[in-house]
Amino acid sequence: RINSDGKPAKFQPPPKPVIIDKQKQREERRFLSPEFIPPRGRTDPLKFYIERKDMIQRRKVFNIPEFYVGHVLAVTTADPYANEKANRFVGICIQRGGKGLGATFVLRNVIEDQGVEICYELYSPRIQAIEVLKLEKRLDDNLMYLRDALPEYSTFDMNMKPVSRLDHEEIPVNKLQVRMKPKPWSKRWERPKYNIKGIKFELPEKKMKEAQKWSQPWLEFDMLREYDTSKIEEKIWKEVSEELQK
Amino acid sequence: SITGACRAIQKLTRVRVVDNSALGNTPYHRPPKCIHVYNKTGVGKVGDTILLAIKGEKKKALIVGHRMPGPTMTPRFDSNNVVLIEDNGNPIGTRIKTPIPYILRRREGEFSKVLAIARNFV
Numbered sequence: 001r002i003n004s005d006g007k008p009a010k011f012q013p014p015p016k017p018v019i020i021d022k023q024k025q026r027e028e029r030r031f032l033s034p035e036f037i038p039p040r041g042r043t044d045p046l047k048f049y050i051e052r053k054d055m056i057q058r059r060k061v062f063n064i065p066e067f068y069v070g071h072v073l074a075v076t077t078a079d080p081y082a083n084e085k086a087n088r089f090v091g092i093c094i095q096r097g098g099k100g101l102g103a104t105f106v107l108r109n110v111i112e113d114q115g116v117e118i119c120y121e122l123y124s125p126r127i128q129a130i131e132v133l134k135l136e137k138r139l140d141d142n143l144m145y146l147r148d149a150l151p152e153y154s155t156f157d158m159n160m161k162p163v164s165r166l167d168h169e170e171i172p173v174n175k176l177q178v179r180m181k182p183k184p185w186s187k188r189w190e191r192p193k194y195n196i197k198g199i200k201f202e203l204p205e206k207k208m209k210e211a212q213k214w215s216q217p218w219l220e221f222d223m224l225r226e227y228d229t230s231k232i233e234e235k236i237w238k239e240v241s242e243e244l245q246k
Numbered sequence: 247s248i249t250g251a252c253r254a255i256q257k258l259t260r261v262r263v264v265d266n267s268a269l270g271n272t273p274y275h276r277p278p279k280c281i282h283v284y285n286k287t288g289v290g291k292v293g294d295t296i297l298l299a300i301k302g303e304k305k306k307a308l309i310v311g312h313r314m315p316g317p318t319m320t321p322r323f324d325s326n327n328v329v330l331i332e333d334n335g336n337p338i339g340t341r342i343k344t345p346i347p348y349i350l351r352r353r354e355g356e357f358s359k360v361l362a363i364a365r366n367f368v
Contacts, residue, residue: 077319081351082367089368104318114344115324116368119315126319147324 031066032237034096035103035122040227051100052236056243058123065130070138070174072156073107075120077131086128089118090158094143108146110155115147133162137173139198148185149178149199192216194221253314255280255290261298261328263312265339265363268328274301278328291316293350293357298328305338306331308360310346321347321368329360337363 036055038048059062067073072092079087091107094117098104103122108115120127133156146154153176177200180189189196190203190217201208219225255261260277263270270278281304282297283290290296290309298307308331311323330338337360345368350357 067364079348081348087348087368111368112343112366114311114327115347117322117324118320118368119318119322123319124319 030237032233032240033064033066033103035099036236036240037099037189037229037233039099048100052239053243054101055123056240057205059244062127063130064122065131065132067093067095067105067132067135068137068171069141070136071132071144072134072136072160073105074129074131074133074160075107075118075127076130077120078126088158090133090142090156090160091116091118092146092154092156094146104166107155108143110151111158113151115151117153131162133160135163135165135171137171139173139175140196141188141192143198144187145180145185145189145196145199147196148187148189149180153178249286255294255296255309255326255328256283256288256311257281258324260335261296261307262325263265263298263300263307263330264327264344265329265337265342267330267337267339269300269305269338274299275277281315292320292347293353295331297329298330306333308337310342310350321345335359339363341365345352 022074036052038045070093074088074090074092076086076088078085089107089109091109094106094108096105097102098121101123104119105122106117106119108117110116175199179200179202181205187194188211189199190201190208190211192212257280259280263278264281275367278298278300280296281299281350284295284297290312291314292309292311294309294334296307296309298305307328309327310329311321311325311327313323313326327344329342332338335356340363342364343366345366346361346364348367350361354361
């Protein structure tokens with residue numbers, strides 16, 4: 001290369017490439033499905049160990065994706081009474097319950113102005129495919145209040161196409177405040193026992209203050225109710241990830 | 247005040263008629279109520295026949311969905327749905343828009359005509 005002066009320019013080495021190791025970043029985030037964590041109690045840990053072995057066996061054969069409450073899933077089940085023997089249902093996951101092999105999740109959708117909820121068992125051999133269509137965490141762990149919300153918040157198109165995921169890292173949290181139908185509701189969601197952050201309460205201030213009468217501020221300091229799962233989770237995570245990689 | 251919607255269907259539950267029959271859709275000052283359940287227990291689940299009191303008349307009906315959670319993998323509806331039926335099992339309406347559970351297909355012999363009108367299945 002020749003400068004404007006006519007003399008050859010000093011050799012400048014090319015800039016070093018910045019390597020972003022995506023595999024390392026992926027490993028940093030661990031997700032352990034909540035049904036692996038054993039509930040607090042006096043049962044023999046052998047029972048949970050055997051159950052975990054069965055769960056891992058099933059996961060090797062059939063892929064259960066990572067999902068939280070608030071995701072939109074499409075589940076195809078084998079049904080002897082359906083056309084083509086397979087039944088596809090799309091819905092938003094309202095709650096995940098149960099531990100071990102009996103773990104369930106409830107999907108809700110509104111079809112033709114009729115709200116439908118189906119409770120599926122994660123490890124049931126009847127399930128043929130679970131696809132995550134929309135990845136979105138919500139502000140709460142339990143979206144049961146969608147039953148008393150306006151139906152537009154629970155409608156999802158049956159032929160919805162899966163929304164592509166941008167990063168392999170964070171799951172976006174949707175801070176949507178849901179508007180409700182007029183009272184009466186199936187449960188009094190304004191009470192602090194449910195601790196719901198995802199509703200836009202349009203109730204008068206007096207009612208909100210009255211609801212705070214039922215608050216139990218001593219609950220969070222109750223030591224007998226503490227259940228620290230961090231160590232158990234780590235052990236189980238190691239066990240599960242080793243088995244799955246075999 | 248009015249009691250909340252009953253979960254499974256028994257005597258005196260208010261029901262929602264789901265087909266497009268004239269009897270089910272014309273407005274009346276009293277909602278259609280169940281008077282009798284044709285069952286050993288008085289509780290009606292999906293696929294049971296009940297006797298309905300609509301517009302001052304007695305009509306038989308078939309339960310297609312209720313608010314009570316049933317066995318896993320079966321749908322649970324947000325309202326107690328019912329299809330009006332004659333004594334011999336022929337449905338009165340001509341179309342059913344709301345989704346119907348696939349479990350009704352197990353008794354295809356009795357409900358073939360109702361299943362033929364239904365459009366959506368869940």
